[in-house]
Amino acid sequence: MTRIDQPADRISWRHGSRRSRPVGKPTHNGRVDDSVIYAARAQVLADLAARALDSPTSVTILEEACSERRWWLEQWGDGAPYIAGLIAQDVQDALADQFGRDQREGLWPVCPRCENGPVHALHVDPDLGGPDPTWVCEESGEPVAALGHLADA
Secondary structure, eight states: OOOTTSOTTTEEEEOSSSSOEEEESOSSSOOOOHHHHHHHHHHHHHHHHHTTOOOHHHHHHHHHHHHHHHHHHHHOGGGGGGHHHHHHHHHHHHHHHHHOTTSGGGGOSBOSSOOSSOOOBEEEESTTOOSSOEEEETTTOOEEEETTOGGGO
């Protein structure tokens, strides 16, 4: 489907993702610095690998999240400090949707510190994903590791 008020080579509609959205050259914020997306991808992939969840399914979920957030960054150029944490949250939510919150894979990343209690996930703090996103225990509220550094926790 193309929009009548735009030339077909300027804008098209992408279907099949969570929402239909125009793709093409951004008209208001210019070019996105892809290094922001690549750095965020590397941080989240490191944390997936730290918990042995760097499977093809998880990496596909990560790639989809990066693609969605790239579009978001095109719309809000000042959002770069938030991208890594938002991508981590997107992957966390997608894994929970895929595997269920009652499965260990759906609770990525599982808290490594609380051994005597229910199995639970960490969450990204601050809630908007940045700046300087940190994994925090849902039970104690204590910081566990900076995003990208779960292998050290």
